[in-house]
Amino acid sequence: MKLATQFRGTLVAIEEKSMTGSNNKYYQLAVLQGSEATSLSCTEEVYKQNKEMFKDYVFGMQISEYEGKKTLRVTGIYDLPGTATAPGTAAADPGKDKDKK
Structure with a gap:
């Protein structure tokens, strides 16, 4: 049986590991939720997403x-709704066009 779910947390660390005496690689990340932290396995695709640490x-x-x-396996890391910015753009300054009429 497989179930899919989502949860909100803070990415603390992500690393690639290999089994002793083997070329088999696996990937883990550390997630903080409230005052609790845990280490979870993740896919190679998640590892390669290159997300910013200590961000929700x-x-x-x-x-x-x-x-x-x-x-348990993390299958994706997504920006929180309303917080994503396009690459190469800065957040809009709400007072920027204030004096224009």
Whole structure:
């Protein structure tokens, strides 16, 4: 069984690891939610998203169960609604056009 969910948290760290004596790589990230922190596995695509640390995001997560074993995996990191800016642009200054009529 697989379930998908989303949650809001702060990205604290993300790293690539490999198993001892093996070329197999896996990826983990650390997420802070309130005063609790945890380490979660994530996909290679999430690892390569190159998100800013110590910033709030919405995390997509897949919860799987197979033969009684449960796994959690982050499948996406998304900007909070209304906070994304296009690359190469700055936030608008609301007072910029104030004197124009």
